[in-house]
Amino acid sequence: MNLPERSRFVIYAVGIFVCYFLYGIVQEKLTRGRYGEEVQTDGSAGERFTYALALVWVQCLCNYVFAKVLLTIRPQKEDTTNAGSYVACSLTYLLAMVSTNMAMRWVPYPTAVVGKSAKPIPVMILGVLIGRKSYSWTRYACVLTIVLGVILFMYKEGKVSNLPAETTLLGEVLLFLSLSMDGLTGAVQERIRAASAPSGQQMMRAMNFWSTLMLGVAMVFTGEAKEFMYFTIRHPEAWTHLSLIAVCGVLGQFFIFLMVASFGPLACSVVTTTRKFFTVLCSVLLFGNVLIARQWLGAVLVFAALFVDMLYGKKAPLATAKKPPVEGKLSEEKKKLIS
Numbered sequence: 001m002n003l004p005e006r007s008r009f010v011i012y013a014v015g016i017f018v019c020y021f022l023y024g025i026v027q028e029k030l031t032r033g034r035y036g037e038e039v040q041t042d043g044s045a046g047e048r049f050t051y052a053l054a055l056v057w058v059q060c061l062c063n064y065v066f067a068k069v070l071l072t073i074r075p076q077k078e079d080t081t082n083a084g085s086y087v088a089c090s091l092t093y094l095l096a097m098v099s100t101n102m103a104m105r106w107v108p109y110p111t112a113v114v115g116k117s118a119k120p121i122p123v124m125i126l127g128v129l130i131g132r133k134s135y136s137w138t139r140y141a142c143v144l145t146i147v148l149g150v151i152l153f154m155y156k157e158g159k160v161s162n163l164p165a166e167t168t169l170l171g172e173v174l175l176f177l178s179l180s181m182d183g184l185t186g187a188v189q190e191r192i193r194a195a196s197a198p199s200g201q202q203m204m205r206a207m208n209f210w211s212t213l214m215l216g217v218a219m220v221f222t223g224e225a226k227e228f229m230y231f232t233i234r235h236p237e238a239w240t241h242l243s244l245i246a247v248c249g250v251l252g253q254f255f256i257f258l259m260v261a262s263f264g265p266l267a268c269s270v271v272t273t274t275r276k277f278f279t280v281l282c283s284v285l286l287f288g289n290v291l292i293a294r295q296w297l298g299a300v301l302v303f304a305a306l307f308v309d310m311l312y313g314k315k316a317p318l319a320t321a322k323k324p325p326v327e328g329k330l331s332e333e334k335k336k337l338i339s
Helices: 005-032 052-073 083-103 109-117 120-129 137-154 165-196 200-222 224-234 238-263 265-287 293-313 327-338
Strands: 035-039 045-047
Touching (some): 005 238, 035 224, 052 224, 083 165, 120 165, 165 265, 200 224, 224 238
Antiparallel strands (some): 035 045
């Protein structure tokens, strides 16, 4: 049964929200918790999980296996996408992830909020320049309004940065690199969609295959693969958290690739950007937390922009709305004139 387009969009968006909400909870337990009772050099008890590359590698491997199983159970038309496009997309995706994680340690709080919220902007700009995508002026205005609304809603006063200027500059460079890589990933995905239109499962399988290979090489060269294995041997209970993260991440990425394949990377970027906004808003509604005027303004901007985009954002500009003449009809008229 084919669901209407808006119904599919809502299902994919809710799937992304729920899966990554649970993912964040379990990831917090893994990376902030302590394993064992051994006293560390700083006097604290228990080891921390600090293997970022290994965590992403496990996730990418599980994503690949899941997509491979789905395509084995329900075979689809052959994916004719050039392997180089998937390699480039996987590389920019991994660089964006690594740059973001590093930048968040070295940029002041306001910069971090803007950086996390502004991802749809480079996705849109590079989608036009490289991905050969066109958008209506309404959609440009809606995306910018959503970004502004999320920044107003998520920003917290009183967070002052004491970072040195050199460190802050490095963080800002990494943040710019992260946003650029996000934009490039979206642009390459647009070109892949336009050239061969692979399904969400096919994109998920191919991108995670190359990501797993790249991360595996990086782990071997940095020595993290060996350290990660020793850690899991010392603390096998860490596999419980890793397994839960893998399940949430697999389902979340499955919905993400369905969203990208059906609605494009810009729509997906807007959904993932507003995810944290809706999470906080739900906690406000459920637990009665108080919002200040600036946060209410941000919420109004986000909902107004989403509503306007839903109604008008997909309408093509006047310059591209005209349909070209049909060749068949022209040739028939020519034949009649000749006869």
